[in-house]
Amino acid sequence: MSQQGQILSAHVAGKVVMKSYLSGMPECKFGINDKIQMDSKGKTTTEDPSRSGKASIAIDDCQFHQCVKLSKFESEHSISFIPPDGEFELMRYRTTKDISLPFRIIPLVREFERTKMEVKIVLKSTFKPSLLAQKIEVRIPTPLNTSGVQLICMKGKAKYKSSENAIVWKIKRMGGMKESQISAEIELLQTNDKKKWTRPPISMNFEVPFAPSGLKVRYLKVFESKINYSDQDVIKWVRYIGRSGLYETRC
Secondary structure: OOOOOOOOOOOEEEEEEEEEOOOOOOEEEEEEOEHHHHHHHOOOOOOOHHHHOOOOEOOOEEEEOOOEOHHHHHHHOOEEEOOOOEEEEEEEEEEOOOOOOOEEEEEEEEEEOOOEEEEEEEEEEOOOOOOEEEEEEEEEEOOOOEEEEEEEEOOOEEEEEHHHOEEEEEEEEEEOOOEEEEEEEEEEOOOOOOOOOOOOOEEEEEEEOOOOOOOOEEEEEEEEOOOOEOHHHOOOOOOOOEEOOOOEEOO
């Protein structure tokens, strides 16, 4: 992301992990809001975006577990499989379009001659107010000739780590549509190096309770004819987790 908040490059590498504790050899059918899958079912306009997030998403590529029947996926574009016991990775996918970035970082850096620098970082959450992000960490690079740092932060804890040439700002939890900020006054040692410091990007780690790709589970149907239990007898539970990969803002 640029200093002005423009998205320069973005992609999501996601996966669907399943835990199965089903008796017998049931066949499962799994549906997501993939644009191709929904277009083939004629449901592009019938989905309610307010209920399921984005109506559909464009998946660039995907890989499936060996239990998935690829012939059915190629012919019907349906994900059909007999699940192994326990936990397994059903599929991996990658998408590059219409990604919902959970946070925006607004940096302001002021340099005073060659002995002092002031940094102000505003952190804004852009997701729904009802959701809560956690494990938030912002890493702000500092020059190699930093001699001391004075910090003031509105929320969380911040610390200058000289061994890593960075200010590390940690926030346990943050709600959606919130804003917080940190200010740093950096004292610099005078050096003979006339080359201007090239500012590395500000990086960020976090965990949010939704898929920034917009992926949604539309259905999971279970069929078992031999033991004779129905789809209604199966308890199903879905959880979404979005974790930061390389999440950077230029400053």
